[in-house]
Amino acid sequence: MDQLSNQTNCDIHVKYWGTSGSISSPLKPSCVTEKVINSICSLARNGHLEEIDPDNLEASVTKIVNEHLPFSSKSTFGGNTSCVEINTKDCMIVIDCGTGVINFGINLESKWDSIQENERKGLILFSHMHYDHLFGLPMCHSFYNQNNSFELFGNEKVAGNLLDFFGQNSDMVNSLYPPILSKVKAIKKITPFDEKSIIEIGSTKISSFHLNHPGGSNAFKIETNGKSYVYASDHEQLNETDIQLANFCKNADALYLDGQFLLSEYLGKTGVGSGPATSRVGWGHTPMEWCILTAFAANAKSLHLGHRDPRRTDTDTEKILLYLRAHAAKLSETKQQAAPKILFPHEELDFFI
Numbered sequence: 001m002d003q004l005s006n007q008t009n010c011d012i013h014v015k016y017w018g019t020s021g022s023i024s025s026p027l028k029p030s031c032v033t034e035k036v037i038n039s040i041c042s043l044a045r046n047g048h049l050e051e052i053d054p055d056n057l058e059a060s061v062t063k064i065v066n067e068h069l070p071f072s073s074k075s076t077f078g079g080n081t082s083c084v085e086i087n088t089k090d091c092m093i094v095i096d097c098g099t100g101v102i103n104f105g106i107n108l109e110s111k112w113d114s115i116q117e118n119e120r121k122g123l124i125l126f127s128h129m130h131y132d133h134l135f136g137l138p139m140c141h142s143f144y145n146q147n148n149s150f151e152l153f154g155n156e157k158v159a160g161n162l163l164d165f166f167g168q169n170s171d172m173v174n175s176l177y178p179p180i181l182s183k184v185k186a187i188k189k190i191t192p193f194d195e196k197s198i199i200e201i202g203s204t205k206i207s208s209f210h211l212n213h214p215g216g217s218n219a220f221k222i223e224t225n226g227k228s229y230v231y232a233s234d235h236e237q238l239n240e241t242d243i244q245l246a247n248f249c250k251n252a253d254a255l256y257l258d259g260q261f262l263l264s265e266y267l268g269k270t271g272v273g274s275g276p277a278t279s280r281v282g283w284g285h286t287p288m289e290w291c292i293l294t295a296f297a298a299n300a301k302s303l304h305l306g307h308r309d310p311r312r313t314d315t316d317t318e319k320i321l322l323y324l325r326a327h328a329a330k331l332s333e334t335k336q337q338a339a340p341k342i343l344f345p346h347e348e349l350d351f352f353i
Contacts, residue, residue: 018100
């Protein structure tokens with residue numbers, strides 16, 4: 001099946017279903033109300049409500065909202081945890097099954113409803129087994145559809161843990177879930193991979209890189225037709241620039257790195273939001289400013305900072321993005337090198353390479 005048949009001149013299609021870190025963090029009702037009130041007040045203060053056409057109400061309001069409100073006012077970066085879907089002309093790949101995989105599954109069932117059973121196939125890559133990257137799996141309805149076929153990949157340790165997980169052999173698993181995992185009929189195979197090996201499917205190549213994280217973690221690089229996307233979440237750099245990771249990501253079209261903390265938060269000089277200042281050294285996450293330096297060293301075209309701290313508001317995230325882009329622009333002048341385009345990917349964001 002040509003996974004990209006509806007997108008011309010595209011080799012890799014990335015869709016984000018969950019980009020928050022540590023724990024799911026849905027918007028509180030009061031936050032939604034605050035967004036509505038602030039948006040209406042902003043439009044009124046600037047005279048944009050006068051642009052509403054009563055005879056074409058929905059279209060005119062949509063136009064005003066899209067043109068005059070910042071992203072943080074009219075939407076949200078989302079609160080689901082890690083899950084990314086990647087499609088190439090050869091295959092569909094899912095990286096991590098945080099709570100974002102639930103919406104992935106809902107979307108997939110509607111997308112796959114009209115295709116043949118032998119085409120309903122996908123790969124799932126697990127970076128590691130921490131709950132925020134795993135816990136959505138038993139809640140994804142697509143995995144209970146026996147007409148679907150998924151092969152799970154993880155390093156030897158992760159694959160072993162997944163076999164125990166699905167086998168319901170441990171007291172821990174039985175405490176977390178009733179014995180429903182035996183009904184996950186779409187998971188056909190669990191395969192351990194050698195971290196130095198390459199998975200090849202047609203012209204698509206998948207390679208991995210070991211990351212520095214409590215319990216271990218793996219980055220993944222998806223390559224096809226000279227294009228590449230790298231997912232390297234949950235990694236703590238030991239230096240301001242991680243040369244080894246940069247070499248793995250060399251010339252990536254898009255590089256997803258873990259951006260949970262600013263440098264001041266990482267060092268314990270400031271807190272996240274209204275939280276106390278606490279050193280995050282040794283927690284397994286890299287400060288955003290160091291992520292930028294590694295992206296420069298990798299000559300990455302774009303830098304996607306995910307694993308957003310659950311205490312971070314949409315407005316705070318937008319402000320941090322402006323700071324990081326300005327910081328990258330200064331580095332670009334110093335290094336005499338083009339800066340990567342920096343973004344915080346939000347849920348349902350489509351990115352084409």
